Amino acid sequence: MDLEVSRADVRETRLVDQPVPEPAxxxxxLRVESFGLTSNNITxxxxxxxxxYWDFFPASDPAWGRVPVWGHxxxxxxxHPDLAEGARFYGYLPAGTDLLVTPSRVTDRGFVDASPHRADLPAxxxxxxxxxxxxxHADDLEAVQELFFPLFITSFITSFLADDFLADEGLxxxxxxVLSSASSKTALIxxxxxxxxDGVHVVxxxxxxxxxxxxxxxxxxTVLDYAETAQLPGERAVYVDFSGSGEVRRDVHTRYGDGLVFSSVVGATHWTEMAAGGERLPGARPTFFFAPDRVVKRTADWGSAALDQTVADSWHPFARWASEWVQVDPVSTPEGLRTAYVDLVDGRIDPAGGTIVTL
Structure with a gap:
């Protein structure tokens, strides 16, 4: 079973039953056990x-797409001679029940999917x-990992690497x-x-x-309402846009003018408003931050094992903190998955909640 989304209208969904593929x-x-569903998936x-993103998991009809998710x-x-049945993995999955993979570079740390249709997609x-x-990984934090870790390491922005990027660039x-969509999971990270x-004032x-x-x-x-951008503090600022709202982006740029030294678009929680505010704005030109590019850079700088450990050292304190307040909302039926997805598209979400799907 797969949840498919119309490529022409992300509000339109359908559930598709297909034969379980036989590996060659x-x-x-892979049998999908569970995955998180957040506004990141709407992005x-x-x-x-x-x-x-539609190219990772081809759908049954090219007019439709299989929504990527992160889970176990x-x-x-x-x-495959080096991949044992029963082994468990965390990674990029379709919102459904099964995934056929072509394992490559299999080690005790995991594997890479070398399926031909994924060959030129981001590593x-x-x-x-x-x-x-x-x-x-921690057994008691699997739900938190499914909800938050994709936003921590490999999404439109990984919050660790955004922090790393801003510091590395002297910004x-x-x-x-200033972070928009402050209640979103990516912004919270x-x-x-x-x-x-030291010395960073986060608004x-x-x-x-x-x-x-x-x-x-x-x-x-400092926490401000979107209507209070005139009260934003200071004269020199960085804007990290998690909402995608053109109106909010324009208000922030107008408030700081040339004092806005960096403006990055990294999310789309207000995705229906992205067309607004497209005129030339004062201050730094908005740029798109693509986290996989930063992952490649730091992997080359530090090596993959060192990067993993650096991220893990930051991840575990955050994950424990998040587990204290996040309210997991379990979903266990295909229709429940479909409803949860539509609720996210329409913005009917509790910022303290997190949907975990187990089909």
Whole structure:
């Protein structure tokens, strides 16, 4: 079973039953156990054409797409000599029940899917991490990993690497780092990490309905309503746009003018508003931050094992903190998956909640 989304209208969905594929020689069949469903997955759908997210898991009809998600799966049938049946992995999966892979570079750390249709797609989405050796994995934090870790390491932005990027480029010598969609999981990760660097004042912009929740988490120095951009502090700032709202982007740029030294678009929680505010804006030109490029850079700089360990050292304290407040909403039926997806598209989500799907 797969959840498929119309490539012309991300609100239109259908459930498709298909025969379970039989792996050929050198292939393996993964059974999807569970996965997280967040606004990040809506971002994948919105940018499905532009960023080729639809190409990872071809759908039954080219007019439709299989929504990528992050979760855990195990090998149910293997015709690969180095991949044992029953082994469990964390990685990039379709929102459905099964995935046929062609394992390559199999080690005790996991494998890479070398299926021909994925050959020229970003490498950051190709690796499947063996839970037995993964420094990120903890049995009691699997749900938190499925909800948050994709946003931590390999999405439109990985919050660790965004923090790393801003510091590496000398862009944290400012009065404020302003994050929109402050209640979103990606923004919360960035807000958690950025104050670990001395002198960083982190401002969260959010809706009035989410303001108390965001303030109560205690990770922002200042929390403002979207209508209060005139009150943004300081004269020199960085803007990290997790909402995709053209109107909010215009307001922030107008507030700081030439004092806005960096503006990055990294999300689309307000995806229906992205067409607004496209005129030439004062301050730094908005740029798109593509996390896999940063993953490639730091992997080359440090090596993959060192990068994994560096991320794990930052991840575990955050994951424990997140587990104290996130409210897991379990979904166990195909129709429940479809409903949860539509609720995300329409913005009917509790910022303290997180959907975990087990089919």
């Amino acid at each position: 020689e050198g292939q393996a069949l 994948y759908a919105v940018f499905g054409e532009a960023m080729r 799966a195990h090998v149910v049938r293997s015709h 950051a989405y190709q690796a499947y991490r063996d839970v037995r050796t993964d420094p990120i 944290l010598d400012v009065d404020a780092v 960035a807000a958690y990490l950025l104050p670990q660097r 969260g912009l959010t809706s009035g309905g989410n303001r108390d929740f965001v303030t109560g988490l205690g990770v922002y120095d």
